[in-house]
Amino acid sequence: METGYITTPFGRRSMTLALVKRQVETKQDLADRSVDKWRVFRDVGDARSRLGLQDRALAVLNALLSFYPATELGSDKNLIVFPSNAQLSARANGIAGTTLRKCLGVLVEAGIIIRKDSPNGKRYARKGDEGAIEDAYGFSLAPLLARAAEFAALAQDVAAEQRRFRAMKDRLTVVRRDVRKLITVGMEEGLPGDWVAAEDYFVELVGRFSRRPTLQDLAASLDEMTLLHDEVSNMLEVQEEVGKNDGNGIANGCHIQNSNTDSCNEFEPRFEKKQGERSEPTKRTGRKGEPEVFPLSMVLRACPEMTAYGPGGSIGSWREMMAAAVTIRQMLGVSPSAYEEACEILGQTGAAIAIGCILERTSHINSAGGYLRDLTAKARRGEFSLGPMLFAQLRANSLPRRASA
Incomplete structure (x- = not known):
């Protein structure tokens, strides 16, 4: 076989260890086998993204194969083709000479073909007395035969990835449509919750979609959209449940009459009222004046560090979350008066959410107490809503996951 001898390129083209290794591996992998050259070509074309090949390189490979007379590439046959650049260019749709040479180099580097240069760099064949080719100089197609199974596996893998890509893209389209319509329902029906913040997050997320996404891009976008x-x-399903939990939290608690920082019921706000006067329920301010209602699971995803401060290192209810907020309040040095004021303006769950968000951003906040008082003052003036803060924290927590996808 012509692959039994390691050849080096003619002229200034350098020889590398990788080229030596490919020639040795090709020789070792050649067995008593044959394969349809066009079937291998189709597999190489399907796997071109994995092999680093562009369409023009495939056109040149197609032209090279057209100079091989038989349909089957066999280990018992001469696998070297020796067309001139002019002949190759003509069969490769008139490709320019510079581009042709570049594509040939790409095919060699990818291990698709092997150069076998003559002493003067020309491509030709020597024939014996009976007209059979005894020796030839040009390009060996032996790697196509030796790596046929590898190319077929790569092509199947690429096809499977394309199926996953299409399925994931369809799923993202459906989830995106559902989110858009669910937000519209919440806004048009005037349901409790910061739907404007949800819509802002949705628009921002859609704006980050890539025009030519990879499978990893789609997976990250689908994860966030889901x-x-x-x-x-x-937010649509738990309105009544959250309302009951908040009402029970107020009904079952007691008012704070002192600033004892060790009190386990500190999350209950103090209301000053005259004798005989009815207590007004805590009012939480949100956009358009509605109470802000968020699922507990959403809050814990946005503020995962709160979980460690719950009873037994976990939080399973709003009351446990508010108890954890009291512990965090003490740890951050927030005064009882600042927290009570936040409870009166934001509501007890709202104040706990604010504490959780502050905990997540402690490295960026100089004074937790001052920051909470500032949020409370803005909420009193109608300039602050928990929704944007909560969705911003959700988005911030999703960044590491996207980077690792």
Whole structure:
């Protein structure tokens, strides 16, 4: 076989260890076999993204194969073709000479063909007395035969990835549509919750979609859009449940009459009222004056560090979350008066959410107490809503996951 001898390129083209290794591996992998040259060509074309080949390189490979007289590439046959550049260019749709040489180099580097240069760099064949080719100089197609199974496996892998890509893209389209319509329902029906913040997050997320996404891009976008879908769905489903939990938290608690920082019921705000006067329920301010309602699961995803401060290192209810907020309040040095004021303006769950978000951003906040007082003052003036803060924290927590996808 012509692959039994390691050849080096003519002229200034350098020889590399990788080229030596490919020639040795080709020789070792050649067995008593044959394969349809056009079938291998189709597999190489399907796997071109994995092999680093562009369309023009495939056109040159197609031209090279057209100079091989038989349909089957066999180990018992001469696998070297020796067309001139002019002949190759003519069969490769008139490709320019510079581009032709570049494509040939790409095919060699990819291990698709092997150069076998003559002493003077020309491509030709020597024939014996009976007209059979005894020796030839040009390009060996032996790698196509030796790597036929590898190319077929790569082509199948690429096809499977394309199927996953299409399925994931369809899924993202459906989830995106569902989120858009669910947010519209919440806004048009005037349901409790910061739907404007949810819509802003949705628009920002869609704006980050790549025009030519990879499978990893789609997976990251689908992950974030699914998270938003879950939270928006919960905002629609748990309105009554959250309202009951908040009402029970107020009804079962007691008022704070002192500033004892060790009190386990500190999350209950203090209301000053005259004798015989009815207590007004805590009012939470949100956009358009509605109370801000968020699913507990959404809050814990946005503020995962709170979980460690819950009873037994976990949080399973709003009351446990508010208890955890008291512990965090003490740790951050927030005064009882600042926290009570936040409870009166934001509501007890709202104040706990604010504490959780502050905990997540402690490295960026100089004074937690001052920051909470500033948020409370803005909420009193109608300039602050928990929704944007919560969705911003959700988005910030999703960044590491996207980077690792």
